Amino acid sequence: MNANTHFAFLDEGSKKEIRRTILKAVAIPGYQTPFASREMPIARGWGTGGLQITLSIIGKADVLKVIDQGADESVNAVSIKKLVHETTGIELTESTQESTVIQSRHRIPEVPLTKDQVLVLQVPMPEPLRRVEAKEYITKRLHAEEEYSGAWLMLFEQIMKYGKTATDADHPVLVNGRYVMAPSPIPRFDNPKMHQSEALILLGAGREKKIYAVPPYTDVESLAFDDYPFKVESFAGQHCSLCGATDVFMDELIDSATGETIYQCNDTSYCLERLNEMKKVEVESTHA
Structure with a gap:
């Protein structure tokens, strides 16, 4: 750990603000909670949201695993691990079972997670309604009114065009029976892993300045029609x-x-x- 930097890079005030945002996100499952996203030594769009969450919750006793599309050795995963390790000195691992904090881009590990673990997902686009509505103030109102016909229309149009839903990744989910949420660009195969997960799942979008969460043992249901049920790869x-x-x-x-x-x-x-x-x-x- 470099003596000239704060523990976990961010100053204590920034980490406290992010942790307060995380607590609000956990209290309202699936709700996109705004936060003051900080400038990071990596480009926005390369995991700054997930990285800020990891740096804010990591402790000296934690063991960190970082995945990029299923791989531990990709450039993005290695760079994030190097930054966290150099500013904390914490132990790194490639083993899912040995880790306490897992930061991931585009995948949830195959090994089932436990109540002693936290999964942090990097998110490029947190708004599941963005494909049907460009204006932020309107999507906020739609969430408040629980008006999700746009998401259903998007899936309906896919069925009309392709004969099935064509969301290979980031298939929208309903969290705790209330908020429709973008699960990050994980494949459909990973969506069921969110349902009643023992681990806390935190999702961060640095560029969009949003944090949201799926608390342990929360219902997560992939959107689907009765006659076109949700199917994984x-x-x-x-x-x-x-x-x-x-x-x-x-x-x-x-x-x-x-x-x-x-x-x-x-x-x-x-x-x-x-x-x-x-x-x-x-x-x-x-x-x-």
Whole structure:
């Protein structure tokens, strides 16, 4: 930790203001709470909202994991980990189970989270009604009046055009039976993980200056019509070419050697942990 910087980079006044905003967001699940987004040493749009939340809640005893689209080793994830570590000295990990704070872009880990963990999601566009209404003061009024016909119309138009809802990511959800919320650009596969999650989920949009939350054990329902129910991405009949997993979100790749289509776990640390466990079992069986 650099002696010339504040613990966790932000000054104490800024962290207190952000924590107060987080408390309000937790008290009103799914509600977009405005906050005074600070200038950060990374560009807006690269996770400044999530980073400010992480820096405001992190403590010396915490263990941090950072994911970027399922990977722990991407440029964005490595840069964020470096900044937090250099200004706090806290322990870093790639293991979901060992972490207490997880900051993520575009994914929720495959391993179920626990009540002792906090998931921080980076959000580029927090307003689920922005595609149908450009004016902020109008979307605020629509939320206040619980008027979400625009979100339903958007899904209806997709069904008319494509025969199904076409939201590959950021499919809107209804939180605690009240607010329609953008879950961040996670794939549809991850939406059900928010429902009744044991972990606290915090979502931050630095550029849009909004923080919102899904408290533990909160109902989260993906918007869908009765005759066109919500469906996650299907990988039926496929398995990870590395660890053999079948019940996870996978990336579709082309094998450079054969030219054939193969699948691999999108969550790289989950895949690595499965591989290590498989090797451990193999070694034990060899020595048995």
